[in-house]
Amino acid sequence: MSLWKIAWRSMQQRALASTLTGLSMALGVALVVSVLVVYSVISQSFTKGAQGFDLIVGAKGGKLQLVLNTVYHLSTPVENIPYSYYKKFITTGPGNFRPDVGVAIPCCLGDNYRDFRVVGTTPQMFEIEYAPGQPYRFSSGRNFEPEHFFEAVVGAVAARETGLKVGDAFKPTHGVTGNTGHTHDPFTVAGILAPTGTPNDRALFVNIEGFYLLANHAKPVPHETEHEHGHAADHAAHEHTSRDHKTAAAAVDAGHAHDEHAHDDHEHGEHEHAEHDEHGHDHEHGHSHAPLPENQREVTAILVRAANQFVSPDLYNQINEGQVAQAVYPALEITKLFQGIVGNVERILLVLAGLVIVVAGLGILVSIYNSMSDRRRDIAVMRALGAERRTVLTIVLLESILLALAGGVAGFVLGHVLIGALSPQIVAQTGVAIGLFAFDQYELMLVPLLIVLAAAAGFLPGLAAYRTDVAKVLSTSP
Amino acid sequence: MLLLREVKKTFSEPDGNRLTVLDIASFELAAGEQVLLMGQSGSGKTTLLHVIAGISRPDSGSVAIAGTDITQLSEAAGDRFRAQHLGYIFQTFNLLAGFSAVENVLLGMSFAGRRPDAARAKELLSRVGLGHRLTHKPAALSVGEQQRVAVARALINRPKLLLADEPTANVDARNQQQIVELIRQTCREENISLLMVSHWPQLAEQFERVEHLDQFNQAAVAA
Numbered sequence: 001m002s003l004w005k006i007a008w009r010s011m012q013q014r015a016l017a018s019t020l021t022g023l024s025m026a027l028g029v030a031l032v033v034s035v036l037v038v039y040s041v042i043s044q045s046f047t048k049g050a051q052g053f054d055l056i057v058g059a060k061g062g063k064l065q066l067v068l069n070t071v072y073h074l075s076t077p078v079e080n081i082p083y084s085y086y087k088k089f090i091t092t093g094p095g096n097f098r099p100d101v102g103v104a105i106p107c108c109l110g111d112n113y114r115d116f117r118v119v120g121t122t123p124q125m126f127e128i129e130y131a132p133g134q135p136y137r138f139s140s141g142r143n144f145e146p147e148h149f150f151e152a153v154v155g156a157v158a159a160r161e162t163g164l165k166v167g168d169a170f171k172p173t174h175g176v177t178g179n180t181g182h183t184h185d186p187f188t189v190a191g192i193l194a195p196t197g198t199p200n201d202r203a204l205f206v207n208i209e210g211f212y213l214l215a216n217h218a219k220p221v222p223h224e225t226e227h228e229h230g231h232a233a234d235h236a237a238h239e240h241t242s243r244d245h246k247t248a249a250a251a252v253d254a255g256h257a258h259d260e261h262a263h264d265d266h267e268h269g270e271h272e273h274a275e276h277d278e279h280g281h282d283h284e285h286g287h288s289h290a291p292l293p294e295n296q297r298e299v300t301a302i303l304v305r306a307a308n309q310f311v312s313p314d315l316y317n318q319i320n321e322g323q324v325a326q327a328v329y330p331a332l333e334i335t336k337l338f339q340g341i342v343g344n345v346e347r348i349l350l351v352l353a354g355l356v357i358v359v360a361g362l363g364i365l366v367s368i369y370n371s372m373s374d375r376r377r378d379i380a381v382m383r384a385l386g387a388e389r390r391t392v393l394t395i396v397l398l399e400s401i402l403l404a405l406a407g408g409v410a411g412f413v414l415g416h417v418l419i420g421a422l423s424p425q426i427v428a429q430t431g432v433a434i435g436l437f438a439f440d441q442y443e444l445m446l447v448p449l450l451i452v453l454a455a456a457a458g459f460l461p462g463l464a465a466y467r468t469d470v471a472k473v474l475s476t477s478p
Numbered sequence: 479m480l481l482l483r484e485v486k487k488t489f490s491e492p493d494g495n496r497l498t499v500l501d502i503a504s505f506e507l508a509a510g511e512q513v514l515l516m517g518q519s520g521s522g523k524t525t526l527l528h529v530i531a532g533i534s535r536p537d538s539g540s541v542a543i544a545g546t547d548i549t550q551l552s553e554a555a556g557d558r559f560r561a562q563h564l565g566y567i568f569q570t571f572n573l574l575a576g577f578s579a580v581e582n583v584l585l586g587m588s589f590a591g592r593r594p595d596a597a598r599a600k601e602l603l604s605r606v607g608l609g610h611r612l613t614h615k616p617a618a619l620s621v622g623e624q625q626r627v628a629v630a631r632a633l634i635n636r637p638k639l640l641l642a643d644e645p646t647a648n649v650d651a652r653n654q655q656q657i658v659e660l661i662r663q664t665c666r667e668e669n670i671s672l673l674m675v676s677h678w679p680q681l682a683e684q685f686e687r688v689e690h691l692d693q694f695n696q697a698a699v700a701a
Contacts, residue, residue, distance in 0.1 A: 001581060001584045001585055001587070001588045001594055002588075003588070006585070006588065009574075009576045009577055009581070010576060012576055013575060013576030377572065378574050378575075381568075381572040381574065382574075382585070382589065383533075383557070384531070384533055384560075384566055384568075384572075385560075385561060385566070385585060385586050385588075385589055385631075386557050386558065386560045386561020386562070386564075386586075386589035386590055387557065387561070387588075387589040388553075388554045388557045388558070388589070389553070389554070389557075390554070391589060470533050470534075471525075471528045471533050471534040474528075474533070474568065474572070475524060475528075
């Protein structure tokens with residue numbers, strides 16, 4: 001009979017105490033597994049979100065804020081930068097960045113729909129891979145068309161939470177959260193994204209051309225300049241009116257008056273558009289919309305992928321040395337965030353979970369040590385049968401290790417079942433998908449750690465077994 | 479097979495004095511021989527068995543078993559020697575409660591550095607009449623059955639010497655004779671030397687050689 005089996009039988013003999021001790025160990029391990037997996041998946045998800053782009057260009061200000069609100073749809077947007085600056089990324093010419101840029105995608109922020117961020121962008125956003133080898137896929141519908149100004153693509157979580165389906169219309173609300181701002185004209189859902197496990201699951205993406213045409217989204221320009229744009233005159237007038245209202249807020253109840261006025265302008269200036277509004281239709285067929293003149297456009301950020309494998313230092317320096325914008329490395333900012341804040345939280349959680357495991361280890365020590373008085377005779381008998389001192393010590397250590405490993409395995413399963421059970425809520429709250437079998441490599445380190453802890457916990461009772469006076473114990477009545 | 483020379487064993491008393499329990503000039507047991515060792519309570523019978531088994535070390539003297547002086551072995555080597563060459567039957571059986579009958583028997587093999595021989599364990603249990611109780615735990619066995627398991631465990635390694643310490647003290651009269659006969663018969667069949675300690679007077683008639691510890695243990699004589 002192997003020493004493992006002898007140790008196992010000893011555990012079985014004290015089934016209740018062993019079960020309770022193993023359970024406490026299981027809870028500790030489940031906690032550690034949960035922390036490790038959740039942190040790992042969130043970290044990967046954030047990294048995945050950042051990996052899509054090499055640089056984020058936006059107004060000068062907080063670097064992390066720029067990354068968070070642009071890629072992760074968190075925090076509040078920074079100021080805007082001129083559209084003409086964006087053009088430097090997509091057109092060639094003196095002083096332009098085009099040669100160093102592979103892809104540059106504009107983003108306009110500032111609206112939400114039922115607390116999900118609405119991002120004005122171009123269809124190109126979904127024509128690239130969000131992570132290496134992982135292109136965007138549509139669970140239904142398609143990407144929005146450049147010429148369909150009021151089309152939208154909805155992230156998987158946002159679609160599920162809002163109930164939006166392909167063909168549905170939704171009206172963004174001004175402001176990045178809440179429902180306090182005025183309601184814009186509707187967009188029609190052209191496609192629903194398949195889950196990506198990135199923050200984009202929790203956003204709605206609208207055609208940037210439609211976004212520009214919404215009330216309050218045009219940059220105010222001098223009156224004379226405005227009239228130079230022929231076809232866009234109605235819109236320009238509308239926006240001008242809006243801005244006038246805005247800037248004259250001291251004289252008029254700007255918000256309310258502006259809203260009414262803006263919509264009135266829309267109805268008068270854009271007949272077809274107005275008809276859609278009145279009948280609750282979408283704007284998909286509103287081809288008569290003229291794009292907003294470029295001098296009235298701004299972008300919140302530009303998501304950049306370098307033309308080559310690495311971002312040219314010249315590109316980075318040139319942007320940051322200029323007066324208009326800043327360029328940040330999203331991966332670097334996220335790494336700093338994780339190391340600086342999230343990493344500390346993880347460390348604290350791991351320390352707490354580790355303490356639970358240590359307490360469970362002490363539980364093993366107490367449990368086995370308390371049983372030693374009952375088992376002294378068994379140990380003496382084994383010694384009388386020829387077991388060496390180190391053999392009985394080993395048996396006690398093996399029992400301790402078995403308890404820890406059994407608890408560890410139970411905790412591993414419990415932790416993953418817990419994560420699997422909470423996965424839908426985590427996805428709904430954060431957009432980060434964590435599967436039942438999400439695994440962190442550091443979980444493997446738990447095995448040697450548990451063995452060392454168990455050996456330490458079993459050493460004291462093992463020593464008691466080692467020191468058993470066989471003749472004395474056998475000479476006493478059982 | 480067994481040869482004791484000038485064996486002395488003392489214990490500390492609470493007052494600091496040493497109490498001599500064994501003082502044996504010489505004691506021999508031939509291979510295959512069966513000896514009944516009798517003596518009053520406290521005469522040192524169990525201590526003598528412990529010394530012979532190597533469980534307890536004598537203060538002086540030698541204990542040779544099959545030519546090996548176990549007092550010269552290290553403790554670990556003595557343990558291994560005991561596991562391989564000695565069988566021990568306790569008065570109180572000392573079966574491990576968490577183990578089945580067959581596991582208790584196999585336990586005797588676990589420390590002898592031999593591969594577990596489940597077939598021999600079952601064969602021995604069948605020989606002592608427990609072929610149908612192999613997987614029963616000690617609590618599910620009668621007192622007589624428990625002692626039979628203890629007998630099988632002591633014989634599992636084919637020892638050269640079997641030490642039996644009052645093996646019938648806790649069993650009823652019907653079982654007493656059966657167990658003694660079982661031990662003696664098995665020892666004869668496997669050519670195992672037997673040193674049995676007992677209070678039971680009727681046994682004296684059954685053994686060819688009966689020794690009284692009081693007569694050759696000078697410590698007992700002095701007491």
